Amino acid sequence: MVADPRWQGLSVPDRAHVLAARILVTPDGDRWLFGAHARWHLLDPADGRWHLAPPPRGTRARQVGHPAAALPGEVVPHGWDFHAEPGSTQSFIGPDVPEGLTEQLRVLVRACGRRSELDFPLTAFDEIFATDVPSTVAAVWGTIMWCAYAPAFDGNERLITVFGEYLRRSLPGDEWVRWLPAPPLIDLVRLVAERQRAGQARSALRLAAIIADTAQILLLDTRFRPRALAMLTMVEPVLRRAEPPQDGDGDGAMLRAWLGRCPARLCRALLVENDPAGHFAHTLYDLVEALAFMPDPRRGAATLLADLSDSKGTLPGRLDHRLRMAYEELRAAGLTGTSAAESTQPDGFPVQTGNGGVSVAPAPVVEVAPPDRASGAAVLGAAYAMGLGWGRLTGAKVPQRGLAGQSALVRRLVHERDDHHTGPV
Incomplete structure (x- = not known):
């Protein structure tokens, strides 16, 4: 129904009216709606709010009517929100990152490590890396961690051991697991924005290219893929221009420019930043x-x-x-x-x-x-x-x-x- 081209031409109240006729009720009295983001929503009988909630499996349900006016706009699908790639919720504990992906990133990290920290000063991720590490290495790390659905890694996962010589101290965690923080996108933006403010347009483009290259490699693993796709849509337009990036002078201005480039179909990957x-x-x-x-x-x-x-x-x-x-x-x-x-x-x-x-x-x-x-x-x-x-x-x-x-x-x-x-x- 949502894929029908006519859906986009309907107003939100009209869409709500169509959805309201398709609400299901389970034997326990719960009311369910398959709505926004191609996910189920459950009605709270106490206050009338709809919550994201997967339904019980194998439970029979019947269709019931429901007042369309009681459906809030946020549960009504737009259409583009049905195109999000689900990705994988798996951590990196147990199943390893594919060897081919790891090897490509190892080569990239080695090349980035040969850059001078004077040309690429470390303006973010300084709690992770030593002071003489160039921001090119930090750009690869930050992209990996931002794109990961859940950055918990085996302590000897090859993907993170390639960063070993650049680390300021041992990574957080224990003997078996590295419970790594998920950096906000502003940390990656800051690396690029600082070079732009310093008048080093080519260095800013180089950092943006490294972020894009890393995201391109990460597409090979479903645990990275949804956010890696979003990252590519934010960064690649800058690289296709002949002139230096014009994303504003401040970190916040550049962040808004990056977020603004991401198409609506990838919006769920950016909820961590926007909502x-x-x-x-x-x-x-x-x-x-x-x-x-x-x-x-x-x-x-x-x-x-x-x-x-x-x-x-x-x-x-x-x-x-x-x-x-x-x-x-x-x-x-x-x-x-x-x-x-x-x-x-x-x-x-x-x-x-x-x-x-x-x-x-x-x-x-x-x-x-x-x-x-x-x-x-x-x-x-x-x-x-x-x-x-x-x-x-x-x-x-x-x-x-x-x-x-x-x-x-x-x-x-x-x-x-x-x-x-x-x-x-």
């Missing part, structure tokens, strides 16, 4: 979908949500009513805010504390036990992306050793690693 609340809602959707192997995916998702720091108590209001009920059960039992993974080993074993006692995170009510490596990596990636999304929305910090539930999931992947640990990066 942190919407981005967090989509990561929740991904997490529940990744837990579809469980009898009750929402209870599993609530167990992982319980790790988040929510001192202001705003999290429950962002959940659909089914997920909120599962989370509130954990909160009533005192099992929320358990993000103290700093006190547990990454493989799930307790460690001795300073006073000789054993420190463990509270045991979850529901054990998340993926049946195989692929589903385990998908849950781990979705959970980490959810944690990063919450941090982007609220400012909450993700512990350097990961959230407790995620660290427990690593135990299920460690014995199936397809590489060999060689020590921390």
